[in-house]
Amino acid sequence: MSSPQGSPRIALTALAPGQWVLDPAESTVLFRHSAMWGLVAVRGEFGVISGHGELSADGSAHGRLVIDAASLDTGNAKRDTHLRSADFFDVQAHPQLVFDARSVTATTADSATVDGTLTVRGTTKAMSFTAHAAEAGADVVTLTAELKVDRADFGLIWNKVGMIKGPATITVDARFTRQGAGIGLS
Numbered sequence: 001m002s003s004p005q006g007s008p009r010i011a012l013t014a015l016a017p018g019q020w021v022l023d024p025a026e027s028t029v030l031f032r033h034s035a036m037w038g039l040v041a042v043r044g045e046f047g048v049i050s051g052h053g054e055l056s057a058d059g060s061a062h063g064r065l066v067i068d069a070a071s072l073d074t075g076n077a078k079r080d081t082h083l084r085s086a087d088f089f090d091v092q093a094h095p096q097l098v099f100d101a102r103s104v105t106a107t108t109a110d111s112a113t114v115d116g117t118l119t120v121r122g123t124t125k126a127m128s129f130t131a132h133a134a135e136a137g138a139d140v141v142t143l144t145a146e147l148k149v150d151r152a153d154f155g156l157i158w159n160k161v162g163m164i165k166g167p168a169t170i171t172v173d174a175r176f177t178r179q180g181a182g183i184g185l186s
Contacts (some may be wrong), residue, residue, distance in 0.1 A: 012136055015178075047067075096119075111131065
């Protein structure tokens with residue numbers, strides 16, 4: 001089996017130890033949330049992300065994903081301005097959303113359990129999810145994950161007349177390149 005770039009696909013457990021750096025041009029963080037009493041799905045993307053990870057020789061891994069909160073784009077300037085305000089992300093006081101992966105453990109050849117913390121608006125909560133390898137090669141791996149986040153857990157409680165329903169769905173496609181294989185830590 002080959003990866004999309006044509007290099008041989010390898011198991012997550014066979015990735016080389018070392019420093020791995022997020023390739024922001026090939027990575028995305030998207031969100032989807034129900035609004036208008038569940039009748040409309042608001043979708044958006046955070047356009048500025050960075051990150052890195054370290055894979056040890058024993059197979060243990062950890063890392064960090066940093067999202068620029070002000071880079072949020074839903075395609076509606078007025079809504080984006082409101083989402084950046086103190087009613088929601090409060091980007092003036094909290095310019096970043098940060099996921100610290102304390103433990104990334106391969107559970108199969110192409111999936112891993114990720115345990116860590118998400119910090120939004122100065123509030124940090126534990127979070128666990130499964131990531132899947134969309135691509136895995138000698139010097140590159142793309143992990144995808146979809147997770148549910150309850151915005152109220154992070155103090156994002158503005159909700160005019162109950163218009164916003166349920167948790168947000170966050171979809172992450174994170175492509176990492178092994179340091180020394182094309183992209184260095186910044």
